[in-house]
Amino acid sequence: MNEQPRTVRMHPRDNVAVVLNDGGLPAGTALPGGPVLREKVPQAHKVALSDLAPDDEVLRYGVVIGRAARAIPAGSWVHERLLKMPDARPLEGLPIANAVPPLMPPLEGYTFEGYRNADGSVGTRNLLAITTTVQCVAGVLDVALARIRRELLPKYPHVDGVVGLEHGYGCGVAIDAPDAHIPIRTLRHISLNPNFGGEVMVLSLGCEKLQPERLLPPGSIPIGGEGSGHVRLQDEQHVGFASMVDAVLATAERHLARLDRRRRETVPASELVVGVQCGGSDALSGITANPAVGACTDLLVRAGATVMFSEVTEVRDAIDQLTARAATPAIAQQMIDQMAWYDAYLARGGSDRSANTTPGNKAGGLSNIVEKAMGSIVKSGSAPIAGVLGPGEKATTRGLLYAATPASDFICGTLQLAAGMNVHVFTTGRGTPYGLEACPVVKVATRTDLARRWHDLMDLNAGRIADGEASIDEMGMELFRLLLDTASGRRTWAEHHGLANGLVLFNPAPVT
Amino acid sequence: MNEQPRTVRMHPRDNVAVVLNDGGLPAGTALPGGPVLREKVPQAHKVALSDLAPDDEVLRYGVVIGRAARAIPAGSWVHERLLKMPDARPLEGLPIANAVPPLMPPLEGYTFEGYRNADGSVGTRNLLAITTTVQCVAGVLDVALARIRRELLPKYPHVDGVVGLEHGYGCGVAIDAPDAHIPIRTLRHISLNPNFGGEVMVLSLGCEKLQPERLLPPGSIPIGGEGSGHVRLQDEQHVGFASMVDAVLATAERHLARLDRRRRETVPASELVVGVQCGGSDALSGITANPAVGACTDLLVRAGATVMFSEVTEVRDAIDQLTARAATPAIAQQMIDQMAWYDAYLARGGSDRSANTTPGNKAGGLSNIVEKAMGSIVKSGSAPIAGVLGPGEKATTRGLLYAATPASDFICGTLQLAAGMNVHVFTTGRGTPYGLEACPVVKVATRTDLARRWHDLMDLNAGRIADGEASIDEMGMELFRLLLDTASGRRTWAEHHGLANGLVLFNPAPVT
DSSP states (O other), X not given: OOSOOOEEOSSTTOSEEEEOSTTOBOTTOBOTTSOBOSSOBOTTOEEESSOBOTTOEEEETTEEEEEESSOBOTTOXXXXXXXXXXXXXXXXXXXXXXXXXXXXXXXXXXXXXXXXXXXXXXXXXXXXXXXXXXXXXXXXXXXXXXXXIIXXXXXXXXXXXXXXXXXXXXXXXXXXXXXXXXXHHHHHHHHTOGGGTTOOEEEEOSSOSSOHHHHSOTTSSOOSSTTOOEXXXXXXXXXXXXXXXXXXXXXXXHHHHHHTTOOOEEEEGGGOEEEEEEOSOOTTTTTTHHHHHHHHHHHHHHTTOEEEEOOGGGTGXXXXXXXXXXXXXHHHHHXXXXXXXXHHHHHHTTOOGGGOOOHHHHHTTOOSHHHHHHHHGGGGTTSOEEEEEOTTOOOOSOEEEEEOOOSOHHHHHHHHHHHTOSEEEEEESSOOOOOBSSSOEEEEESSHHHHHHTTTTOSEETHHHHTTSSXXXXXXXXXXXXXXXXXXXXXXXXXXXXXXXXXXXXXXXOBO | OOSOOOEXXXXXXXXXXXXXXXXXBOTTOBOTTSOBOSSOBOTTOEEESSOBOTTOEEEETTEEEEEESSOBOTTOBOOGGGEEOOOOOOSSSOOOSOSOOOOOOOOOSOEEXXXXXXXXXXXXXXXXXXXXXXXXXXXXXXXXXXXXXIIIGGGOTTOOEEEEXXXXXXXXXXXXXXTTHHHHHHHHHHHTOGGGTTOOEEEEOSSOSSOHHHHSOTTSSOOSSTTOOEEETTSTTOOSHHHHHHHHHHHHHHHHHHHXXXXXXXXXXXXXXXXXXXXXXXXXXXXXXXXXXXXXXXXXXXXXXXXXXXXXXXXXXXXXXXXHHBSSHHHHHHHHHXXXXXXXXXXXXXXXXXXXXXXXXXXXXXXXXXXXHHHHGGGGTTSOEEEEEOTTOOOOSOEEEEEOOOSOHHHHHHHHHHHTOSEXXXXXXXXXOOOBSSSOEEEXXXXXXXXXXXXXXXXXXXXXXXXXXXXXXXXXXXHHHHHHHHHTTOOOHHHHHTOOBOOOOXXXXXXX
């Protein structure tokens, strides 16, 4: 092996380092200024820098990620079976808004080409969305969508596409249960996503629990009458299947005609609403891609944009850092409330935050949720936390927001869409072909090997940081520019291939 | 109005009757041998046959469906606001297997043309199913499915289609939570549905929580190696997006070639595994379509087939009738256990069985869940209950089974597919264009008006019972014959139009 051994230590207090070399490092490798490896250590995995006695604290990011389950000599591979996970940090006695970062200098002059909406928001795509109240209508909608794509879209070349907002909610659910407001407001707010241009069109059945008036408050759609954006399949005028599909097409065409008249215009970067997320993480996520996203987040916040980070179980173990960074005590308290709600939700189902890590995380070097969380929150950069959104809430302030969502990639993405996201950033170490129909998803690889194999799925290779070819700040700026280009219409790889995942709603209430 | 007034009283003790006439009956109508209507009563709604004092019991099906909220004079419309709902029947002290119906005479000589499988089950369709471990792969699968339909299916004309078993489960979920076995076994058993011919093909990502080995126990699929039915996107041999899609196509083609050699053969009706369900119910459901299904259920059971009825919240209020009908005390106890589990599940989410009824049910004349349940269990006919399945379990015995599922149409259908359903019967009064890709769905209308308007969506009109044109037994036999024809390959209206709803998993465990 000719390659120089490369490892990274995240904090001066750390007693483990992470191997950066593709393919890992063999036994016998002498680390510069460190121990000789006692065994092979895979890429992205940890090596002990000093001898650890049983129960000694293991530190990464300057944070205790666990205690040694037995004696671990220096140069050993510190895998997850050698670490005892710490208990969850109590939600009492946390530091509250006592380390609010100073305001960063504004970043001016950056713009993108977007679609201005009547409500002041800006779209990055010009899409017709068809909202559904219930799964019952999905079969009819799919037939209609195929016809819209074939027969109508060619006539409206300024429209980027049509999206069916299908889901499993709407009926057969405890719609008056305490937590039912979460899926309902999620669907409502997705319908109002800036990429849909305010052209809300609803397809409903008729007898379902989630009536259109409940989904969308009165006034937001003109149900019935001329120019209606609402088709209800059980209405008596529908005789035969074709009449249903024809009604969907006729209504869709009215919306398409209006959408087709829209044009992109130059708008400031402050109109971006960026959701950041990671999925299929490995130990490099916290070293390459997530820090690059964090640097980009800082640029976005400096430019006046909105950035949301999310994933309750992946910030839970870093809650003390985040409450300290909250802009105000009220915001810190909102964060604590979201953590407490989720703790209770998991406990109700006989689970806790440790359910988060996956086999792939562990194979990728992430020993437990504490270590994963420390690498996850790096995406939030260094700005003050300016607001907190409950699941399904819509963002109304700018700056860095914490959008409390499950860590499930699809539930998180769905909730960020509801919050008003117009560009999505997704980092991955293990690799996932994630995509959304409603919003462009910029995928960032944590390692060069993945970026090379998935050359037409990954939009950016942050593995170059591990390779020593780019700094974190350089990658952050590159991502920032890529987001502006993407917002202006540059297609992501997922869009190029037509890759899109389904919406997955967060419904903590029962089904009936 | 020239039409004779027609009403039905379900039981001699009943003090309400249901209006059958299309369009209802106007005020002033004299019911034969009954009161004069004091107001207009819509079709499928109830009229008081005698004066009711406040708190008097209101009886339908010979069962108390509520108490009068105020004085209700004879001839009044008894709508849901006039009924106080009874408390849930306690699960202690129920009659246990003390009214087991006598064995019905066997029904011999009925057959259908099906696909025999190696495991002894029989398919009614010859479908390639592609099982997925996680939503992450759905985008790639959709691209592959489009190519399979375009490029491969024309080469294999004896294959009816390809089904992507996509879902929101697999990662971002508390996979070790106490209730996580439900979604996992559901997906496992759906993969083994008789309509898929035992050709299990799996598409996985690599790092997800639901590893293929966990989804399908060792031995059920040959992962890796020659003839493998498994494609894993993160495997190192996949370089570039096209190589992933090509791998899916190559694997699919091996399965298609084997499926294409299969032919239908004559099998006894006892090979049917019928799931019965109702959705979008009205008060006629319990008078026309559901009794017709009940008569058909009896024919199926007499022919040695398997019939599953389901929907916990729609049988909960009739639990005493069902435990009495259970073939053994052990089966009665299993029913009680399922009710108790669901009561606790709903309570955990701050809800109860009353969350079941929909605005459409109420508009259709069903005042509350007690009345709805009495009309729902009629689908089970009159045979002894021979077994109970927990959600996601696979049927292993014949006869009449209670498959405990939520009442949500799509969750119930998904769980009945997991149980091994090869034909689905779905009754509806309000109307729903329900369909499944994996299994033919025979839709039965409760009223002629719906059957007329939805003439190419409803497969059978049980409204003819209300019209006095057919008896319940005649409709039951007609449905029985239609099921045999459908099982033999006759297309349902949903299949004709390509109408299919998505799978919706029942996951009572938390997401992370």
